[in-house]
Amino acid sequence: MPHSPEEKKKVLARIRRIRGQCEGLERALDAGADCAPVLQQIAAIRGAVNGLMSEVLESHLREQFGQAAHCDDDRAARVAEMTGLIRSYLK
Amino acid sequence: MPHSPEEKKKVLARIRRIRGQCEGLERALDAGADCAPVLQQIAAIRGAVNGLMSEVLESHLREQFGQAAHCDDDRAARVAEMTGLIRSYLK
Amino acid sequence: MPHSPEEKKKVLARIRRIRGQCEGLERALDAGADCAPVLQQIAAIRGAVNGLMSEVLESHLREQFGQAAHCDDDRAARVAEMTGLIRSYLK
Amino acid sequence: MPHSPEEKKKVLARIRRIRGQCEGLERALDAGADCAPVLQQIAAIRGAVNGLMSEVLESHLREQFGQAAHCDDDRAARVAEMTGLIRSYLK
Numbered sequence: 387m388p389h390s391p392e393e394k395k396k397v398l399a400r401i402r403r404i405r406g407q408c409e410g411l412e413r414a415l416d417a418g419a420d421c422a423p424v425l426q427q428i429a430a431i432r433g434a435v436n437g438l439m440s441e442v443l444e445s446h447l448r449e450q451f452g453q454a455a456h457c458d459d460d461r462a463a464r465v466a467e468m469t470g471l472i473r474s475y476l477k
Numbered sequence: 478m479p480h481s482p483e484e485k486k487k488v489l490a491r492i493r494r495i496r497g498q499c500e501g502l503e504r505a506l507d508a509g510a511d512c513a514p515v516l517q518q519i520a521a522i523r524g525a526v527n528g529l530m531s532e533v534l535e536s537h538l539r540e541q542f543g544q545a546a547h548c549d550d551d552r553a554a555r556v557a558e559m560t561g562l563i564r565s566y567l568k
Numbered sequence: 569m570p571h572s573p574e575e576k577k578k579v580l581a582r583i584r585r586i587r588g589q590c591e592g593l594e595r596a597l598d599a600g601a602d603c604a605p606v607l608q609q610i611a612a613i614r615g616a617v618n619g620l621m622s623e624v625l626e627s628h629l630r631e632q633f634g635q636a637a638h639c640d641d642d643r644a645a646r647v648a649e650m651t652g653l654i655r656s657y658l659k
Numbered sequence: 660m661p662h663s664p665e666e667k668k669k670v671l672a673r674i675r676r677i678r679g680q681c682e683g684l685e686r687a688l689d690a691g692a693d694c695a696p697v698l699q700q701i702a703a704i705r706g707a708v709n710g711l712m713s714e715v716l717e718s719h720l721r722e723q724f725g726q727a728a729h730c731d732d733d734r735a736a737r738v739a740e741m742t743g744l745i746r747s748y749l750k
Contacts, residue, residue: 394688397688398685398688398689401681401684401685401688402685404681404704405678405681405682405685408674408677408678408681409678411674412671412674412675412678415667415670415671415674416671421715421719421744422744424715425712425715425716425744425747425748428708428711428712428715428748429712429747429748431677431708432705432708432709432712433568435701435704435705435708436567436568436705438701439567439698439701439702439705440563440564440567440568442694442697442698442701443563443567443698444560444563444564446694447556447559447560447563448556448560451542451552451555451556451559452552452553452556453552454545454546454552455545461542461543461544461545462543464542465538465539465542465543468538468542469535469538469539471694471695471698472531472534472535472538472563473531473535474698474702475567475698475701475702476527476530476531476534476566476567477524477527477531485597488597489594489597489598492590492593492594492597493594495590495613496587496590496591496594499583499586499587499590500587502583503580503583503584503587506576506579506580506583507580512624512628512653513653515624516621516624516625516653516656516657519617519620519621519624519657520621520656520657522586522617523614523617523618523621526610526613526614526617527614529610530607530610530611530614533603533606533607533610534607537603562603562604562607565607565611566607566610566611615750618749618750621749622745622746622749622750625745625749626742626745626746629738629741629742629745630738630742633724633734633737633738633741634734634735634738635734636727636728636734637727643724643725643727644725646724647720647721647724647725650720650724651717651720651721654713654716654717654720654745655713655717657749658709658712658713658716658748658749659706659709659713
């Protein structure tokens with residue numbers, strides 16, 4: 387998950403960007419950066435991680451509900467799984 | 478929204494509980510409570526507000542995807558609205 | 569906490585505003601508001617609760633570090649308490 | 660910032676751990692992991708980033724308030740800077 391090559395590509399690009407932000411932060415700390423810009427970089431990473439989580443949830447929702455379910459039980463199971471994920475990760 | 482009486486009742490009960498927590502916090506502050514328990518009460522309110530937001534999103538998802546869509550366009554519109562809500566409020 | 573009348577007044581005003589927002593949300597739900605504006609109101613409450621938590625922490629910091637400590641032990645104890653509060657509530 | 664070698668070491672260790680978590684997540688996605696464990700890994704990264712932000716703020720507080728200020732103006736400036744940082748990053 388995500389299954390489609392396009393969704394997977396978008397998610398992987400986000401992760402690589404976060405890794406790059408971590409490397410930039412490591413360099414800044416090694417160079418003795420001040421507290422305020424360091425916190426700004428960490429806040430940017432936090433925002434990017436939230437964006438990644440949202441992207442994965444959105445992508446899962448598109449895959450689970452983008453096509454008609456095969457039957458009522460299948461639909462109910464998908465709704466139950468998706469509400470559980472929202473409950474777990476919205477905080 | 479939410480439309481069903483049961484969903485609405487659950488959401489209203491959560492809001493009333495949050496209002497009660499705010500009243501308790503006001504009383505604690507008026508009585509000169511210490512910082513640590515005050516912060517604990519605020520953290521409990523924060524948790525309850527996140528729980529309320531999740532409940533509303535879950536309830537909306539159940540209402541939008543609990544029955545088969547009338548047509549592909551309808552389904553696509555519901556998926557687009559729901560992913561937009563997740564993107565806006567997951568942070 | 570907070571001890572000074574001005575700090576206490578600011579914090580109480582924030583709590584009352586949050587209570588008012590909860591009452592507005594309750595009315596909106598009772599009137600059958602749509603999901604999107606309901607979520608917007610909840611997000612505003614969430615922001616106000618975070619602002620309240622920050623106000624209490626800032627006020628505590630001003631009271632703990634606004635005057636010189638009586639001795640090194642007193643200063644160390646205040647630093648330890650304040651870092652503990654930051655660790656507990658920054659999330 | 661942070662200036663002392665011990666504080667710097669702790670912060671750098673946290674950043675490297677987060678980078679490692681990102682690499683693990685990348686591998687999991689490449690291997691076609693399911694949505695639920697992927698979200699769990701992202702939530703763990705989010706927790707680690709919050710822990711890093713808290714560590715940097717705590718370390719800054721120890722450095723700013725661990726010794727007596729040189730004068731009242733100096734103390735007031737440190738208090739103002741620290742409350743500004745709490746206000747910006749507590750959310």
